[in-house]
Amino acid sequence: MAGEAVPVSATPVHFTEAIDYFRSKVNLPTNSWSDLMHQAHTRAFTVAGATSDALLADFRQALDRAISAGGRLETFRADFDRIVAQHGWAYHGSRNWRSRLIFEMNTRMAYSSGRWQQAQRLKATRPYARYVDVHDARTRPEHYAWHDIILPIDHPWWKTHWPPNGWNCRCHAQTLSERDLKRFGLKVTLEPPAIEMEPREVRAPDGTAETVWTPKGIDTGFGYNPGDSWLRGVTPAELRKPLPPPAPPNPSAPGAPPSQLDAVPGSTPIPQLPPLPSTPLPPVSKLPAGLAEEDYVRAFLREFGGDIGQPVLWRDPSGTRTVITDELFRNYDGTFKVAKKGRENLLLALVAALKDPDEIWLGWIDAALSGQPPHYVLQRRYVRRFDMDERSGRVAVFEWTSKGWYVTRLAPSASSADFDQARYGVLLYRR
Incomplete structure (x- = not known):
């Protein structure tokens, strides 16, 4: 050549x-x-x-x-x-x-x-x-x-x-x-x-x-900074609180997010939210109480075929590829942070939201800190209804952005309107 x-x-x-x-x-x-x-x-x-x-x-x-x-x-x-x-x-x-x-x-x-x-x-x-x-x-x-x-x-x-x-x-x-x-x-x-x-x-x-x-102008697969990604870690850290839902779009506002999202191939713009499925809520089990932090992490990773120190390439139902690693549950100093606020009880509901969601939504969201100029990032939201017990909620929403991830559970008394708060942007997948 x-x-x-x-x-x-x-x-x-x-x-x-x-x-x-x-x-x-x-x-x-x-x-x-x-x-x-x-x-x-x-x-x-x-x-x-x-x-x-x-x-x-x-x-x-x-x-x-x-x-x-x-x-x-x-x-x-x-x-x-x-x-x-x-x-x-x-x-x-x-x-x-x-x-x-x-x-x-x-x-x-x-x-x-x-x-x-x-x-x-x-x-x-x-x-x-x-x-x-x-x-x-x-x-x-x-x-x-x-x-x-x-x-x-x-x-x-x-x-x-x-x-x-x-x-x-x-x-x-x-x-x-x-x-x-x-x-x-x-x-x-x-x-x-x-x-x-x-x-x-x-x-x-x-x-x-x-x-x-x-x-534009960059080959597919190269649109990122390898050194910056390495310093930050490819797996986003857990957010202390969820990012706020976006305000009504204003394309002329300074720093407005790109508009090309409207043209995502295979996506379905939703002029009106579809009704919730009328099927019974699928049951989700809890992990045993009192396990060591690493045992909870290992139980989560094994649902995807991975383990601690063994990342796995996983594709969600919409076709998006993600690397699932134990970094999801680590602090910045490398220690685990799983068993807090009863979240360890929701790990299998989180697995269900990722592997078998009711819906997957994609949208631009402002991730800027308070008082800072707008900084828009793409956010994927995996929404899954489930049936566990009377205290654990009925909906898990897993939010994933380059800035971090967060999982929310809605109370057992949550209404359809509460569920709909997580449904904005573009619907990528529906069961």
């Missing part, structure tokens, strides 16, 4: 941030590249089509050597040939194309994450980042146009546009100080390009499809 004569090596990332990023991942066998999307890659090591733990472990070891020591593509290809022969792996594509893809994407994403972590640590003295492309005929038009965009490190644009931004993307980001700006005659970009989200349909090998919202 064109360009194969050019020697390629991993960037010699001898700083620990990039190495820690790669080594912190958990091996996760997958059938296809589409099995895992966006932030999920920051915590999971995958090779598309590698469904064997042993095969993944060997690839991981070879890539670890390249990332920690700045290995060359030719060296990795020798490992690639040995691993393929040893495991009899029938991969798709040519040998040169597949080995280059695996090598470059893992090394570049590790480097990207490491650079972001360094940028965060040094932002007091180097508070800006500059988008740098290769500026040649092979560069994507959008990436070419982003060259020399200079913004504060904490500007929201970097949450989605920190390079690389696609397969074989050669762009990178450069941090700058005030002195650098003056020295090189550079200026901070006053009006960065708008982040225009567009729906992309991704099909899995089983024929099912998922809509992935991605910024």
